[in-house]
Amino acid sequence: MSQRNDAALEFLLTRRSRPSKTLVAPAPNREQLMPLLTAAARSPDHGKLEPWRFIVLEKSAMPRLSELTAAAGQRLGKSPEEITKARLQFDQGELAVVVVEIQKYSAKVPAIEQSYSAGAVCLALLNAALASGWGANWLSGWMSHDPEFCKDALDLAGNERIAGIIHVATEGSKPPERPRPDIDTITTWMNE
Structure with missing residues (x-):
C-alpha cells in the first residue's frame, strides 16, 4: 500500500464545483494555468494515445x-430561452x-x-483548478454537440469533439x- 495522502482524500470527499455564473475576475493567467493543464494531462490514457487536447478561451x-x-441556436431551431441560457457561459465567462x-485509430x-480518457481529463482539470483555489465548473451544452458550431467556433476536425468546457476564475x-x-x-458487493 502506498503512503496515505489525507489532504488529497479530504479534498476529494468535500470538493464542490462552483456554478459558472458565480465565477468572477480575475481568472488564472497563462503561467497559473499551465500547472492545471499539466495535472489534467496526467489522466489515464490507455495506449498513450493522448486522445485529447486543450483550447484556452480567454x-x-x-x-x-x-x-x-x-447563430447555431437559430439554425437548430432552439427557443430564445435556450439560446440565452447557452450564451451565458460565454457572456459571463x-x-x-x-x-x-x-x-x-487504434487496434488496441x-x-x-478514448472518450473515457477525455472525460478523465475534464475531471482532472476541474479538480486541479479547485485544489489550486480557483472556482471551476464543467459545462457543455447543446452547441458543443453540434459539428457546425464546433467547426466554426473552434476549427475542430471531423475526428474531434468537445468533451467539456471547464470554466476557471475566482469564486x-x-x-x-x-x-x-x-x-x-x-x-x-460481490464476493463470489
Whole structure:
C-alpha cells in the first residue's frame, strides 16, 4: 500500500464545483494555468494515445463564441430561452478550457476508452483548478454537440469533439452543499 495522502482524500470527499455564473475576475493567467493543464494531462490514457487536447478561451474570445452560439441556436431551431441560457457561459465567462476529444485509430484502444480518457481529463482539470483555489465548473451544452458550431467556433476536425468546457476564475460566492448519492443504494458487493 502506498503512503496515505489525507489532504488529497479530504479534498476529494468535500470538493464542490462552483456554478459558472458565480465565477468572477480575475481568472488564472497563462503561467497559473499551465500547472492545471499539466495535472489534467496526467489522466489515464490507455495506449498513450493522448486522445485529447486543450483550447484556452480567454476573455476576449468569449463574445465571438456567444455570437456563434446564438447563430447555431437559430439554425437548430432552439427557443430564445435556450439560446440565452447557452450564451451565458460565454457572456459571463472569464476563462475556459475546452477539452477536445480526438478519436485516433487504434487496434488496441477502443473509441469508448478514448472518450473515457477525455472525460478523465475534464475531471482532472476541474479538480486541479479547485485544489489550486480557483472556482471551476464543467459545462457543455447543446452547441458543443453540434459539428457546425464546433467547426466554426473552434476549427475542430471531423475526428474531434468537445468533451467539456471547464470554466476557471475566482469564486464569487460559495455555493451551498447539494445532496449527494446514497452510496449504499448504488453499490453492489460481490464476493463470489
